[in-house]
Amino acid sequence: MRLVRRTVAVFGLALVAARTEAAKPRVYDLIAGNEHEYTVASGDTVWSITGRFTMNRDLFTSLNALAESDRLRPGMRLKVSDRHIVPRRNRDGIVIDLADRTLYWFEHGSLKSRFPVGIGRIDWATPPGRYRIVGRREDPIWRVPASIQAEMRARGEPVVAVVGPGPDNPLGKYWIQLSSPGYGLHGTNAPASVGKYASHGCMRLLPEHAERLFREACDGTVVEVVYEPVKIARDRLGSVFLEVHRDVYRGKPVDFDGVLAQLQAAGLRDAVDWSRVAEVVVRTWATPEDVTRHAPPAAEPTAWDAPAPAE
Template identity: 30%
Template sequence: MKARLLVILLLTASTTVSALTLAPPKNAGDSLIGNPPAQAKYVTAKQEDTLIDIAVNQLIGQDEIVLANPQVDRWLPGEGTQVRIPSTFLLPNAPRQGVIVNLPEMRIYFYADAGKVIIHSIGIGREDDWKTPLGKTSITGKTKNPSWTPPKSIIAEHLADGDVLKPYYPPGPNNPLGLFAFRLGIPGYLIHSTNKTNGVGMRVSHGCIRMYPSDIEQFFPLIKAGTPVNIVNQPIKVGWHHDTLYMEVYPALEETPASYEERLHSALKLLEQANAGKMPVINSALLQNSLKNPTGIPVALYQRPAYAQNNAQSAENDQAVLDSRTN
């Protein structure tokens, strides 16, 4: 068997996981966090699993797991199939404080104590009249065991589809807001739990941001009223890890479509900005493939020459040591 570049962490799909709490980048100018780039995390699918089952069990989003596994059937991965779980991330291009919500990747980043970054998958508003708004706001309040009085507009929409909503939902497990909710400074919008976990990682809400029940239960005591929230639209992220420049790509939001040429222009501009205003000599084939087939997985596009040379020299030294031991 050929040596693999990836270190595979094999888990069963039934393993219960918790939110990702990751150390900040070691270098001030870096943006990549999580597993080392040469490592990837996988789970082993069971016969009865779908990708959606695995996503819910791993507390990641539906679209997220599908993007990361383009060759795996969504509904029938097959027993023994290795399913990739995203575990390496580029931080959004935004001030590293409070809560950052990047809508295209459907994730929350929370900058906690000691610079640690807590990441959660989320569901967001639909692409019609119920989009999740962009912009800077804050947490204006938090409620445990919230009740819900559906707005008339939502009642009317459900009624048109033959679904009758109650005029009032008391606190409890059957409440669509779940057991925890944060109120945003944007009137009418919340970050809340959900009793429909299959909707996390999809655009199914009326504009609110949905979290897994176990995620928001951990999240709730960490967030104080007044915490800043920055909701951004960044389908292409670029950033460094040591001397390697990475790019992470997601499909554009439906309401802000972009042609391949427009996405290429945006990516090249971001790469140039990240490299102190100079366009690096990048791997163009990887760049094009990442833009045409986004996976949400950071891809290395460029290494500073000194770093690449040191890596090559290190590999040569390792091989020399190995040769001396086998002669």
């Protein structure tokens, strides 16, 4: 588990580099997932369901006309959506987008699989970067880093130095080592935290997904970790889609001016409906939304034309 404070500094440096590349934003060409019905099981909560589908809570409550006070009951049939713009950067390998908490696994240019991922808390940000799988362990032993032992002590919890294999091990049954010491992908004994900002920096998977990656992803596989709270896609028909997330890591401010700049740099200024873009930015539903302009261009967009983004 990556559990050292310097990851925050690494993350900051990576974001500086990302801003340098902002002049040429990537325009992707693939959207994965769909909207479908889900039957609530015993023990399900809004938190666990939205994590499993890496779904924005506001989108979930809107699709299902739920109030904050509404309780879920086993057997309820709810609408869920796991649609995301796919950050296809290479023909082969793995891309993990920290913004949508999803692992994308590519093979021969096609999307082989995608899994929800639990990533670092705001104060233990998972660092972006390009890594490789360099090893794996079944039934790993967790040697608790001093930084986490200090956190346990500060919270008045029993301080644990070593956790052996078994149901109490937060690494789960499988550990996949990346090319940065102490940093990897692993299972978990807290599956409800998958799809959330919940770890100390490493990336946790549902047990069945960790096992599949453990058995099928070869050593040497590239794992690219990115942070893209704003993603753009254009399909074969020319339709433009925009996916906007909250800037949880406070590294890439998400506002109308910033999105405007990205769309301009991508050469899509005249291809989008700016009123739709403003709506998408304000509500940050974290799902691909069609912002294609289907009428003559509107007046020149300016920052003061757009509503202020919600906090």
